[in-house]
Amino acid sequence: QKEVEQDPGPLSVPEGAIVSLNCTYSNSAFQYFMWYRQYSRKGPELLMYTYSSGNKEDGRFTAQVDKSSKYISLFIRDSQPSDSATYLCAMSAYWARGNEKLTFGTGTRLTIIP
Amino acid sequence: DVKVTQSSRYLVKRTGEKVFLECVQDMDHENMFWYRQDPGLGLRLIYFSYDVKMKEKGDIPEGYSVSREKKERFSLILESASTNQTSMYLCASSPRLRAKNIQYFGAGTRLSVL
Secondary structure (H helix, E strand, O other): OOOEEEOOOOEEEEOOOOEEEEEEEOOOOOOEEEEEEEOOOOOOEEEEEEEOOEEEEEOOEEEEEEOOOOEEEEEEOOOOHHHOEEEEEEEEOOOOOOOOOOEEOOOEEEEEEO | OOOEEEOOOEEEEOOOOOEEEEEEEOOOOOEEEEEEEEOOOEEEEEEEEOOOOOOEEOOOOOOEEEEEEEOOEEEEEEOOOOHHHOEEEEEEEEOOOOOOOOOEEOOOEEEEEO
């Protein structure tokens, strides 16, 4: 079983819809959770960062972490065609020498239909 | 803004050639990483480095080596390129902080080995 599971999609939704992207994980030591957005033929860029459980909002984006269920979500409100990209979740345990690695999901490809 | 620059966007090489992929970051980050990204497999860590002249194997180091002679530069070397090394290669860097572990990515190098 992979440490991080993410539905690869593809996911297609109409413009203006609310999008929900999710990852589950098995390592209870994970404390730092990130969402990266990757446009076609580009490198991933950091979208959201959260520590431990709870919600974090940034404009149309909300990141949610439920450590008890080992489940994280990214919600996109009022989705736009420019949100069409692959979304990767990433996570890590407490930083320590030799533990600089992030564990990534495989990514969900999202298309917003105008 | 953090900038991670990869020397080539596209490369075409022949089987058996020695291939160098270069990465430079301008934010004085201690940690640097090399990944490859393949459809359905996500991001896989090849090597990382937490200091000059230091290197650590990632999940798939076979067939690759790295060099870090200067803090800002991290090179990935394919000693004898093979067709199964055709992939998107991504370089990333992160600061040595006790929190966050956020990685910043370059635009990627799409390598084709013929």
